[in-house]
Amino acid sequence: MTDYPFVPSDVALYRRMVSDTSTGDMLDQQTWDDLLLADYSAELARETSIFGQQELHRRLYADDDVSASSARVRALLADDAARKKLQTATQDLRRADREISETLFGEPLPAAPCWVPLLAWLPVAFLMSAVAALATGWPLLWVVALVLWLSLCAIQVRYHEAVQEWACVLNTVQQMLRAQSLLAWEDAGQAGKLNRRLSRSLLASMPGFSDYADWLFLKNVRHYFHSRDTVRDNLGFLRSSFERIATLDADLALARHLSRTPRYCWAEQGDEVMLSQVVHPLLAGAAPLTVGMAQQGLFISGQNGIGKSTLLRAVGLNLITARAFGFCYASRAVTPLLPVYASMQNEDALGSGESFYMAELRRGKELLEQAARRPAIFIIDEIFRGTNYLESVSAAAAVLHTLAQQGRVLVASHHVVLASLLSDCLRPWRLSREGEHWQLTPGVLLDTNGLTLLTERGFDPAITTKAVGFARRVGATLGGPASISAGADEVDQRA
Incomplete structure (x- = not known):
């Protein structure tokens, strides 16, 4: 399975959402760069979903008590069968192609506008006006039907990008809930029910029919607002699910890493x-x-x-x-x-x-x-x-x-x-x-090699000899540091 390539800023979002800014982090960005922690994190997070990657990143920065996580990782290392079972239950998380910590831990999702319930009646009004226009031929009814059709198109165009992006976010949320159900935790039933509430109807998901349902009945737009309200109403449960799934996936990544270290x-x-x-x-x-x-x-x-x-x-x-x-x-x-x-x-x-x-x-x-x-x-x-x-x-x-x-x-x-x-x-x-x-x-x-390397790296010996002379003059000017004089003598002998 090929993991989705998340950029570093996506991986870092969870830490930024939940970190306590009053106490600060246990390292900073330059330390991250200087110690090559990006390369280390990439090695650590092989075969790991975005959930586990984000939790590993958070732990590297956080001031946590590691005794509990260490005990969990040790238990996973000691039980290959349990580790493989958990990895099977969570492997579909690696298909997630959207980061959702910003949705769950960031700014609250806005409530659906008050006019959203009217969206169910707009297609009905359009169909009735179109049928009446066909039956009577009245121009006014054709105008009404046209206005209603243009309204349907305008709403679809207005929310098209938001609907598409939210569908990707929702897919990751549902993958998380499905994994929680497969893990058979005590709240697996609640996760399953919430997953079904966030799913579109079977008819609306059918190829071909879904296009008509979306453009004529605004099924995708209505589902967008409904599912967003459902996520907002269940935010506490979803945050808890995210934390538990991310913790488990990170622990599995560490156990997998140590098993081959x-x-x-x-x-x-x-x-x-x-x-x-x-x-x-x-x-x-x-x-x-x-x-x-x-x-x-x-x-x-x-x-x-x-x-x-x-x-x-x-x-x-x-x-x-x-x-x-x-x-x-x-x-x-x-x-x-x-x-x-x-x-x-x-x-x-x-x-x-x-x-x-x-x-x-x-x-x-x-x-x-x-x-x-x-x-x-x-x-x-x-x-x-x-x-x-x-x-x-x-x-x-x-x-x-x-x-x-x-x-x-x-x-x-x-x-x-x-x-x-x-x-x-x-x-x-x-x-x-x-x-x-x-x-x-x-x-x-005591024995430096900075000037010796001039000759070893292909410089003309005359350059090395000249550098030795300058080194002695610099040493005399600065009081003759032992390191310079020692190095100069060594280069002089080799040159």
Whole structure:
């Protein structure tokens, strides 16, 4: 079965309809983008209807108690027969091609106009006037018949698009109610009755006859107003149905996902962060790493291309899944249930005239505002790269130090001098690779490779030698940072 391709804005609608704006979400849009959560969500929601997709999306943002959902998912994982039975009962939900959370949880549906009951008499009046005109030949009766016919056409044209769109919405509502009946829940009978009330008559659904019924008797328009009133009158029941169906479909998606995931564990709640043998679920054959963070945050250094950004994304994603779903992609996990905010890929915004550095400043200010509201975990990659070295280090130190006072900070940077400036709040660790294995060890990077990569990437050796000379001059001007001189010596030897 091919799933209907819903756009991200449709998937996000349910969360926006029901989220509590007074408390805020546990992550924001830039964190969603920086941690590649769209790709992760797409993988998570394979073979899942729009109901389950929307509930999974809501959980990723929400501050929920995950103990109940974790218990349900564990039960589904332990009982293959029950899981397959539930998947069979809900599989038709994947045929839904309309998002209905906005209809059920958004602005109230308007009541039908007071003239709607007259629609049943308008076709009768037209037929009677037409028959009388044929029998008598009176011109006035022909005029009346013509006016009534044009009225029927005008009403049909006026509501044609609304009727068509509502038919799609109603089809999804009825698929939800049918699934509820198949699941044999205690209110399955009520769901079945409501489903029948929302259905059109058998004659009105017959091909050919339905066209005459719609254009001559306005059956589609009358059903549009009647069914809309029925939905409005039963809104409480339909909202409850939506929540239960979405919850079940999301739980099935998680159980299905974990059943084919080679490495995962159920997270323990604690004040520290401990991810043992953690991996990123989107990377096939990813090398596991162990990451620990107590009250102090971490400063990660490492050579270019070593995988610092991947490590940050793996940690950030696992912290989010622990809070939202109760599991991590690790052998053991202890995590606090804190919001996660990331700053990893700020970009120029040509449309608004925002430069790269301005985008970094805006994001830094947003993170400080989040930290002022409540404790959080901040995942940051190379903050303030858009200005000169001295100002970059100074601004980064000020912002990171402040964030570390309010929450936990996990930052990766090539400015290793930040490790000493922030030693009171961030523990320095360096990421390195031995063959195919990655490891984190205490300390900061000493052997940089930024200039070495010039030659390795095809630059003329003369360019590399010239870059080494400039590096030494820059190092002397700035007081000779160890990282620059060490890197320059290494490049000089290789060049």
